[in-house]
Amino acid sequence: MDTLGVVMNGVTGRMGYRQHLVRSVLAINEQGGVELSDGRRVTLRPVLVGRSAAKLEAIAARHGIPDWTTDLGAALADDRNAVYFDAQITNARIGAVTRAIEAGKHVYTEKPTAENLDDAVALARAAREAGVKNGVVADKLFLPGLLKLRRLIDGGFFGRILSVRGEFGYWVFEGDWQPAQRPSWNYRAEDGGGIVLDMFPHWAYVLENLFGRIEAVTARAVTHVEERVDEHGRPYKVTADDAAYAIFELAGGVVAQINSSWAVRVNRDELVEFQVDGTHGSAVAGLRRCRVQHRSATPMPVWNPDLPVTEPFREQWQEVPDNAEFGNGFKTQWEMFVRHVVEDAPFPYDLASGARGVQLAGLGLRSSAEGVRVEVPGAGA
Numbered sequence: 001m002d003t004l005g006v007v008m009n010g011v012t013g014r015m016g017y018r019q020h021l022v023r024s025v026l027a028i029n030e031q032g033g034v035e036l037s038d039g040r041r042v043t044l045r046p047v048l049v050g051r052s053a054a055k056l057e058a059i060a061a062r063h064g065i066p067d068w069t070t071d072l073g074a075a076l077a078d079d080r081n082a083v084y085f086d087a088q089i090t091n092a093r094i095g096a097v098t099r100a101i102e103a104g105k106h107v108y109t110e111k112p113t114a115e116n117l118d119d120a121v122a123l124a125r126a127a128r129e130a131g132v133k134n135g136v137v138a139d140k141l142f143l144p145g146l147l148k149l150r151r152l153i154d155g156g157f158f159g160r161i162l163s164v165r166g167e168f169g170y171w172v173f174e175g176d177w178q179p180a181q182r183p184s185w186n187y188r189a190e191d192g193g194g195i196v197l198d199m200f201p202h203w204a205y206v207l208e209n210l211f212g213r214i215e216a217v218t219a220r221a222v223t224h225v226e227e228r229v230d231e232h233g234r235p236y237k238v239t240a241d242d243a244a245y246a247i248f249e250l251a252g253g254v255v256a257q258i259n260s261s262w263a264v265r266v267n268r269d270e271l272v273e274f275q276v277d278g279t280h281g282s283a284v285a286g287l288r289r290c291r292v293q294h295r296s297a298t299p300m301p302v303w304n305p306d307l308p309v310t311e312p313f314r315e316q317w318q319e320v321p322d323n324a325e326f327g328n329g330f331k332t333q334w335e336m337f338v339r340h341v342v343e344d345a346p347f348p349y350d351l352a353s354g355a356r357g358v359q360l361a362g363l364g365l366r367s368s369a370e371g372v373r374v375e376v377p378g379a380g381a
């Protein structure tokens with residue numbers, strides 16, 4: 001059995017620990033590794049890296065992981081480590097991933113890959129020139145609800161797709177009378193926070209992979225909650241956007257409208273939902289569920305405010321069955337990346353696609369600041 005050494009930076013954080021270390025890397029080892037096309041299996045040897053020895057030691061002890069260090073340079077200098085993974089706070093990423101590329105490591109990273117387009121492009125270019133494999137987390141595409149949506153698209157269910165409406169968000173507590181459920185750096189622009197930088201990279205790969213290239217964006221980013229209380233009970237001023245209302249124009253004329261907000265209360269079935277309307281049918285996809293309405297089963301509402309609602313609209317949709325086992329999406333993508341590294345299997349979510357996500361965030365913020373519709377450079381060509 002082959003073993004791949006993976007340097008994991010940021011495993012004390014929410015994403016790094018739960019989704020990447022526990023639910024992906026350790027889960028892969030528990031299942032006996034990643035199966036390659038010839039039947040061989042590759043297990044992963046995580047090397048935990050971070051700033052706090054005490055926290056790393058505690059995680060290592062909890063999971064029986066022998067290798068951890070606060071010295072990134074030493075981990076990168078070790079030839080047994082072929083892959084570097086980064087789930088650090090966003091603004092720490094560029095430096096660490098650059099060092100990993102310079103050390104000749106294959107790199108896999110959380111999104112956004114950088115805080116601005118120049119850095120994101122520089123990272124993609126550095127990886128290409130160094131000839132290292134590279135990948136970016138695109139977890140939303142692997143959600144059961146979106147996998148069902150993709151199945152509908154591939155099966156021609158929609159006819160011509162006209163529009164997409166996405167609702168993402170939930171109330172993030174301010175931190176005063178109830179603790180905030182997201183880290184405080186998310187609300188400080190100077191620390192790489194902001195919902196546009198956080199979520200537009202997701203919308204970029206979701207839209208381009210499912211519906212088509214993004215040609216233009218019109219966005220309004222705002223800070224609804226202006227003061228919050230941090231992890232240490234200290235009030236701080238919010239300097240980053242906590243909601244964004246955006247319209248994305250896609251190749252082929254599809255219009256996608258997506259609201260992203262940490263200042264909205266949920267009156268939906270799931271924390272993210274996309275409604276897709278096509279000439280032949282419509283669907284509403286969430287994290288797990290997907291419901292459809294075919295043209296043949298579409299009711300004919302008539303606008304009459306004098307009458308109570310006559311149709312049970314929500315009940316007129318049909319559940320799309322699973323028809324498959326959906327594993328954890330982060331783990332599925334790790335397995336893909338391992339196959340990409342070991343046997344050159346395809347992996348489309350590279351640093352160049354990550355840079356397009358960062359680009360979309362930058363254009364969205366520009367659209368908002370200037371109050372204009374912004375075309376995506378090169379997209380129309």
Ligand SMILES: NC(=O)c1ccc[n+]([C@@H]2O[C@H](COP(=O)([O-])OP(=O)(O)OC[C@H]3O[C@@H](n4cnc5c(N)ncnc54)[C@H](O)[C@@H]3O)[C@@H](O)[C@H]2O)c1
Pocket residue numbers: 009010011012013014015016050051087088089090092110111112137139183185198
């Ligand atoms: N794919 C997704 O769905 C998804 C969801 C949430 C966050 N993320 C991304 O994952 C990354 C981590 O987010 P998170 O929510 O896990 O954050 P977090 O605050 O829980 O974790 C941040 C990690 O970075 C480390 N770190 C390094 N330098 C730091 C510094 N100067 N200040 C603070 N922490 C520092 C921390 O020790 C910790 O391990 C971010 O880039 C974020 O955009 C992705």
